[in-house]
Amino acid sequence: MQNFRYYVPTEIYFGRGQICHLTDAIRRFGSRVLLVYGGGSIRKTGLYDVVLSQLRAGGVTVTELPGVDPNPRIETVRQGAALCRRHDIQVVLAVGGGSVIDCSKAVAAGARYDGDPWDLVLDHAKVRDALPVVSVLTIAATGSEMNGFAVISNLAVYAKQSIFSPLLVPKVSILDPEYTFTVPAYHTAAGTADIMSHLFELYFKKVEGAYLQPRLIEGLLKTCVHCGAKAVQTPDDYGARANLMWASTWAINGFLAAGFAGTWSCHAMEHPLSAYYDVAHGAGLAVITPVWMRHILGEKTVDLFAAYGRAVWDLPPEADPYDTARRAIDKTAAYFAQLGLPGTLRALGISEKDKFEEMAVKAVGRGLGTCYVPLHVRDVVDIHEAAY
């Protein structure tokens, strides 16, 4: 097991009605808030009104940054940072999914940086201060509600990149599974694929002496498999939504990577896809993941895939490891299909191959050569071809 520091001080209020803690949470940090949200679904569901009335009753002054895109843009971050300065904002409140929370984090850092916020994406060390972020989560997927990561897109340069800083870890996050009842089936499915991908990125490697982390990852993967399908089928299944939401948080809050860190593969390949074609992140991952699994299956990984198949898909322990591995990968692909996710790049709406090389170069630029099974430009192009 690797040495590590673990410190994740987000305060979580989880469950029905926990929005009652919102105003107290905000007031700890100030009374002037920037309310960040997306395309208006929170207006339709009534959550917007609940949040506004709570904040007003608590004497909080609200400035709004609506219209955050699904892959949040640097332009919106710039706009938010400017609003913070103009209105002397004390807290950034994200009400939405991962995109909204990511955007809010970048705004929180941008508000305390003299320069273009894109600098902070290019150089994390420049994040030296940030406004506190509070979040109200409305979709289970990115885990942004309990970590210091934010992914920001700059379509002008075909870039989709992370910022990270411990300063960006939300101070308080309110997780009410009922807010996810209205998430459409496709986005519930894409969110499930995103959570599972975070777990796969960690799982398929060996770190000497690390036994606990893979066992917990298996438990979370089982949870995704069990509850993702239920949530797609029965959108108001509270138990399914609750488990999926809590799994999304823990898949990527630093706990499972502690002592078990390594370079990610599928996210590095998916981010260029989203940057070039603006596809839903989770759907892109659902396409790339099984193909990547087949690509890296070999002597170095077969026992990992077999262990995955036994623990998550209940495949029999006595079977041949390669058979078990292949069956496990097939089951993964079949599961994504069952959720209604696309299985090919074409089904994702990408009907050309001429950007494959360019995207592969960008993906490899994210360190794919240092993965447990290193990937080079040729590998990534092959994966794109096989996924086409």
Place this chain on the structure above:
Amino acid sequence: MQNFRYYVPTEIYFGRGQICHLTDAIRRFGSRVLLVYGGGSIRKTGLYDVVLSQLRAGGVTVTELPGVDPNPRIETVRQGAALCRRHDIQVVLAVGGGSVIDCSKAVAAGARYDGDPWDLVLDHAKVRDALPVVSVLTIAATGSEMNGFAVISNLAVYAKQSIFSPLLVPKVSILDPEYTFTVPAYHTAAGTADIMSHLFELYFKKVEGAYLQPRLIEGLLKTCVHCGAKAVQTPDDYGARANLMWASTWAINGFLAAGFAGTWSCHAMEHPLSAYYDVAHGAGLAVITPVWMRHILGEKTVDLFAAYGRAVWDLPPEADPYDTARRAIDKTAAYFAQLGLPGTLRALGISEKDKFEEMAVKAVGRGLGTCYVPLHVRDVVDIHEAAY
């Protein structure tokens, strides 16, 4: 899943050599420290010298509270609280196992309470302030390094009871698995049984909609089974020690109980045993646990035991649930025996039965009537008889 608040802000430094962070951690809170430790094993291992030289080099003034007993006594707490007041202590530094950390927490609260610290055990609401606690862990067992619990014994009234307060959660804990290389086999085994018991206490119940927590508990139980035996056999197996240490922390830091809380059984029965006979807590649990499992096996629990058997002991899924359940319980008992733990109260040194009724009344007084399978005085006496 139940509603919950989750907030566990302990900063963990995990791994070889992480003691280098000690002085910085202490200096955040002050420069006058109360160093709490046990029977002197840290002097033998050299850890005492390392700690002292680091603190002195950092300009920290050290007052000592040595000699904390394995089941820490209220008398020691009183003594520590008095030392804190006399020397205007700013931080309590625990270097040791769960007993030392528990004692330190009680001292930290007692130092800021005008009255007898035993009041705080009897009424947790009286813990309104506490000195910050920093810990350096030397045995994997109680999980005290990342939670707000402390168990204190008052042998004058045959009582062994918990204090709990969020104020008692350690601010920083340093977890270096190498410090546990010198833990004797018996205490390594008892620690493993303690961790497993924390997990069992949570696992054997049903909470509507809670799916994720039992899956993670299974992963941690597998970790204990796999790594506990290795650590007993090969004391300097870093991987085994590391997994066991990190499992001990997560078994009882609030994460697994979040949304999945309920009344505990075996600890309520073991605490009176320790209070009357001063037995090692984990060894007492190893005796009680399999007997308790057999006692509560029935229609209400058989599928839980069968799931446990399949997930943790790799028992075949197609077998009869009762057979699987019984085999899983037998395997649990056999595992404790393999670790070298006693299997009966007599083997634990308890050669009389005349306190059974009295201890059962005390155990039931801890709420056993509200367990998933409620236990009454007759049940507890029967469990003692069967464990005799």
